[in-house]
Amino acid sequence: MTLETVIGVDLGGTNLRAAQVAASGTIGHRRQEEVDRDYAGAAFGQLVDMVDTLLGSSETRPGAYAIGVSVTGPVDPITGWVDNPYTLPPSMQGDLVGSIRSGLDRHGRSAEEMSIVVENDANAAAMGESLFGAGRDGEVVVCVAVGTGIGVGVVVRGQLYEGAGRTHPEPGHIVIDPTGPLCYCGARGCIESMSSATALLENARRAGVVGEHGTARQVHEQAQSGDPTAIALVHASHQALAQGIRTLVAVYAPDVVVLAGNARSEDPAMLAIIEQAVLGYKFGPPRVKVRSAELGNWAGCIGAAALARRLEVR
Ligand SMILES: [Zn+2]
Structure with missing residues (x-):
């Protein structure tokens, strides 16, 4: 059993979901909100707030997190950059990985042992279904x-x-x-x-x-x-x-x-x-x-978390 807390996030055009995901693919604490298209705070602020809340309720070892984010539309998995004016609002554009790090830092969470993975939503959902859902065999x-x-x-x-x-x-x-x-x-x-x-x-x-x-x-x-x-x-x-x-x-x-x-x-x-x-x-x-x-609306969270956990293990 790993001591790291792994959070899967799914940023869609309409809904934002996040959940604590176990190594078995089962989800624990979870949250879901509509994407606030008029959000006026820091970049990805709504997403960071949600992750912070989940970490607060599920953290097992302070400062050791792995976060996987499934993002709708064009996203660069190497730089963690989101450039999707088609379906995401202005507050959800730009440097996603940097924004999570600085945002959690503002919330007073140490980011020393944090790994963050960003992935296209189709890939994240496919990963979830292939590991834990309809494609697991x-x-x-x-x-x-x-x-x-x-x-x-x-x-x-x-x-x-x-x-x-x-x-x-x-x-x-x-x-x-x-x-x-x-x-x-x-x-x-x-x-x-x-x-x-x-x-x-x-x-x-x-x-x-x-x-x-x-x-x-x-x-x-x-x-x-x-x-x-x-x-x-x-x-x-x-x-x-x-x-x-x-x-x-x-x-x-x-x-x-x-x-x-x-x-x-x-x-x-x-x-x-x-x-x-x-x-x-x-x-x-x-x-x-x-x-x-089989995983319904949570496939993206589960797949993204699995990718983040894998990076942690690597
Ligand atoms: Zn086409």
């Missing part, structure tokens, strides 16, 4: 989070698959239909632009299935109640996602594919359709298992 685990976007994290024998310079590959932007809609990634018809909840909702609004303030959940409800246009849109979204994941299986040859994200829980048919598409693929491991994520 997997050798190569591909975790696909379907929601506002398509976030993909790949864990190979317990290690994150990373690009050159520790960049986060973006397989969610693999093109599956060059005649498809234009994505902010610059391509047409990538997996995200064809099958994210955002894409489904946009198509449904355009087709008049839901109004301007409709939600993806409502589109699924319309489909389940028999609306033929909604059924066709959901079907097209499923087919695009299935093709995308089949491509990921061809690239990574996983033995487990984990489906995560809000869209998964709103869409009970998704799992079986993906499974069917993946089983039709002739190469790779003999039986690719397609599963729902």
Whole structure:
């Protein structure tokens, strides 16, 4: 048993979560708040306050902490720098690692034995699911989070698959239909632009299935109640996602594919359709298992904490 307190933090566009995470992946004290978009204090002040509160309630050896932070969108895991004006407010930009150190220092906490890891949210969630969730028996685990976007994290024998310079590959932007809609990634018809909840909702609004303030959940409800246009849109979204994941299986040859994200829980048919598409693929491991994520909203915290703990051990 380690004496260090390990905290996992998940900074999303809407919610900020933090928890004390044990070596077994179970979470103890936890906190959750909406990201305060008008926060006027120090950089990452809301996050630092939350970590400080958790340390206060769970510290086992003063001054010895490991903190792992899962961050939505562009983040540099080497410098700990966050540059995401797309989904994070001004108070959550810049030097995250430095801000945690100086912030905890202001709270009177010694930072001498503190290690801090910052990771992309898709990677952190994939790490959590592959170590402690639906992929814990997997050798190569591909975790696909379907929601506002398509976030993909790949864990190979317990290690994150990373690009050159520790960049986060973006397989969610693999093109599956060059005649498809234009994505902010610059391509047409990538997996995200064809099958994210955002894409489904946009198509449904355009087709008049839901109004301007409709939600993806409502589109699924319309489909389940028999609306033929909604059924066709959901079907097209499923087919695009299935093709995308089949491509990921061809690239990574996983033995487990984990489906995560809000869209998964709103869409009970998704799992079986993906499974069917993946089983039709002739190469790779003999039986690719397609599963729902098990750690829910806390996967990012748990995965980030595991990465921080690992750094501590190294
Ligand atoms: Zn794209």
